[in-house]
Amino acid sequence: MCLRIFSVIFICCFLSCAVWADPASDQTAFKNYFYKKFPEIPVGDFINGVYAIDQTRRQQWLEIEEFPPYDIAIDEGEILFNETVFSDGSSYSDCFVDGKRSKKNYPYFDVNRNTVVTLELAINDCRVSHGEQPLKYKTGDIAKISAYLALHSRGEIIEVEVSGEAAINAYEQGKKYYYSKRGQLNFACVDCHVASSGMRIRAEILSPSLGHVSNFPVYRFKWGSIGTLHRRFSGCNSQVRAKPLAGQSEQYKNLEYFLSYMSNGLKFNGPSTRR
Amino acid sequence: MLIVLLLCTNVWAGGVLEQRVAAGKRLTLDRKMGNCLACHAIDNGPFSGNTAPPLFSMKSRFPDKKKLVAQISNPLANNRDTIMPPFGLHGILTEDQIHKIVEYLYTL
Numbered sequence: 001m002c003l004r005i006f007s008v009i010f011i012c013c014f015l016s017c018a019v020w021a022d023p024a025s026d027q028t029a030f031k032n033y034f035y036k037k038f039p040e041i042p043v044g045d046f047i048n049g050v051y052a053i054d055q056t057r058r059q060q061w062l063e064i065e066e067f068p069p070y071d072i073a074i075d076e077g078e079i080l081f082n083e084t085v086f087s088d089g090s091s092y093s094d095c096f097v098d099g100k101r102s103k104k105n106y107p108y109f110d111v112n113r114n115t116v117v118t119l120e121l122a123i124n125d126c127r128v129s130h131g132e133q134p135l136k137y138k139t140g141d142i143a144k145i146s147a148y149l150a151l152h153s154r155g156e157i158i159e160v161e162v163s164g165e166a167a168i169n170a171y172e173q174g175k176k177y178y179y180s181k182r183g184q185l186n187f188a189c190v191d192c193h194v195a196s197s198g199m200r201i202r203a204e205i206l207s208p209s210l211g212h213v214s215n216f217p218v219y220r221f222k223w224g225s226i227g228t229l230h231r232r233f234s235g236c237n238s239q240v241r242a243k244p245l246a247g248q249s250e251q252y253k254n255l256e257y258f259l260s261y262m263s264n265g266l267k268f269n270g271p272s273t274r275r
Numbered sequence: 276m277l278i279v280l281l282l283c284t285n286v287w288a289g290g291v292l293e294q295r296v297a298a299g300k301r302l303t304l305d306r307k308m309g310n311c312l313a314c315h316a317i318d319n320g321p322f323s324g325n326t327a328p329p330l331f332s333m334k335s336r337f338p339d340k341k342k343l344v345a346q347i348s349n350p351l352a353n354n355r356d357t358i359m360p361p362f363g364l365h366g367i368l369t370e371d372q373i374h375k376i377v378e379y380l381y382t383l
Contacts, residue, residue, distance in 0.1 A: 184367055185360040186351075196326045196358060202306075202313045203322040 023162045023171055023261055030262045034210045038198065046211035047269050053198055054205055061273060070147055070219035070271045073226040077148030080141055086130040092145075095126035103153035103268045107160065107257050109167035116170050116253040119146055120228055124248075137247025138231035143217045147226055150217065150270035157267055158214065160260045174258030177251050178209075183242030189255075192236075213260045215272035222275060229256060292378065299379030302372050309368065309376055314359070318383060326358065333380040340377060347373050 034046065041052045051058040081092050099105055106119040117125075120142050124134040135142040162171045178189045192201070193209040200206070216229040223231075230252045234244035245251055303309045304320065312320050314327035337343040346353060348363030348370075362368040368376070 184365045186365060187358065187360075191358040199326045200324045201326060202310075202324050206326075 023168065026175070027262055027264060031210060033194065034197070034208045038208065044267065046208060046263075047214035047266050049207040049211065049215065049274065050205045052211075053207070057205070057275075064273050068219070068271075068273055069221075070217075070226055070273060073144045073147045073217075073219065074151050074271065076141075077144035077146070081145050081148055086127070086132050088130050090130050092123070092126055095122070095129070096149075101149050101152070102156060103150055103270070104156040104159060107253065107260055109162070109164070109170055109257070111164065111166060114166055115250070116257045118248065118253055118256055119149065120230070121248050121253070137228065138234065139223070139225055139227045143226045143228050143231075146217045146228060147271040150268065153268045154270070155267055157265065158260060158263050160257065160264055162257070162261050170254045171258055171261060173251070174254035174256070177255045178258055183237065183240035185240040187240040189236065209259060209262065211263050211266050213256065213263055214266055214268050215270045215274075217270060218272045218274045220274045226271065295375050295378045296382055297379075299375035299377070302368065303376050303379055308372070309362070311376075330380060331383055333383045337380075340381075343377050343380065344373055347376060 034041075035043065038053070045052040048058070051061045083091075085091055100122070103119060106122065107116050109115075110117045120137055123142055123145055124137075128134055162168060181188045181191075189209065192206050193212070197206050197208040213229060216232070217226050218232070219226045228247065230247040233252050233255060234247075237244040301308075303311045303317065306313075311317060311330070312323045314324040316323040316325065316329040318331075333343065337346075347368075349361045350357045350359040351361050351364070360367060363370065363373055
């Protein structure tokens with residue numbers, strides 16, 4: 001009898017976990033929400049953020065993209081990536097062999113390290129394993145190298161894989177972060193980028209989260225420089241008076257993992273320009 | 276004497292109310308305080324957001340002042356999923372500041 005109750009409880013727990021941890025159906029629901037809310041946006045255009053929604057801003061942006069302000073960052077990133085010689089005589093190209101310099105391979109879940117590896121993390125891992133100091137994560141050289149690699153990854157398809165218990169756990173952590181209210185102003189990411197997407201907060205139009213990872217790194221006029229996705233996360237945390245986290249913190253990596261998986265099937269188009 | 280006194284208090288009260296309304300307006304619009312315009316259209320203010328209903332005819336729509344104070348202080352009590360910040364509950368604004376905002380909203 002006892003055993004039976006136990007096994008029923010066990011099966012129930014197992015089932016509820018299985019239902020909860022289903023990235024594939026999360027993704028379908030997430031996409032369908034936006035397809036329904038924005039029937040006029042061609043699916044592939046979600047990678048352009050607010051410029052997929054607002055035609056006036058799109059025109060201004062297209063004009064800017066003719067002489068993009070991130071060009072200098074790409075040139076500097078190219079030099080940094082190809083000409084940096086580490087103290088042990090090796091270089092970035094020793095780490096980024098084969099497809100490893102393509103954005104489509106990030107983020108991925110590294111089972112051995114039990115953590116999500118993003119492109120920026122891989123850049124610093126490369127440096128550290130060859131005796132160099134890590135770079136700052138949100139802006140500067142790392143964003144430039146990332147911009148150079150992003151340029152060469154344009155058009156690649158986002159196809160993040162989430163499988164295996166540990167990977168699903170990281171994904172669930174990212175999802176939880178995305179849906180949790182935080183900060184003195186009490187906002188979750190989902191409040192602004194799902195529920196209120198397409199609407200205005202003051203003069204800012206809120207972009208849908210679908211496609212949010214595709215265009216990074218970005219040159220922002222507000223920053224006056226190029227910055228990484230995690231820099232943007234920090235900004236959105238600060239806006240609601242929540243404490244921004246460190247670049248490549250577990251939470252931000254998991255958040256990037258979750259958001260990237262939500263955007264599977266879309267194309268990378270970074271680097272880009274934003275207000 | 277009594278009339279003079281009454282008159283004085285009236286003028287005094289009027290002046291104070293005016294000051295409170297003016298302060299309330301500043302608090303409502305200031306981006307670092309209420310920043311209500313971020314979401315609500317108010318009195319045709321510039322660059323207002325549209326994630327929330329416009330605020331108008333407040334006195335007739337909210338005859339009970341307490342309800343208006345409560346909506347600003349803790350909107351979560353009315354709607355657990357609202358995106359409106361809990362201005363009182365999270366200490367974004369003081370009680371006095373919220374009351375000043377309500378005085379201003381009553382002029383809309």
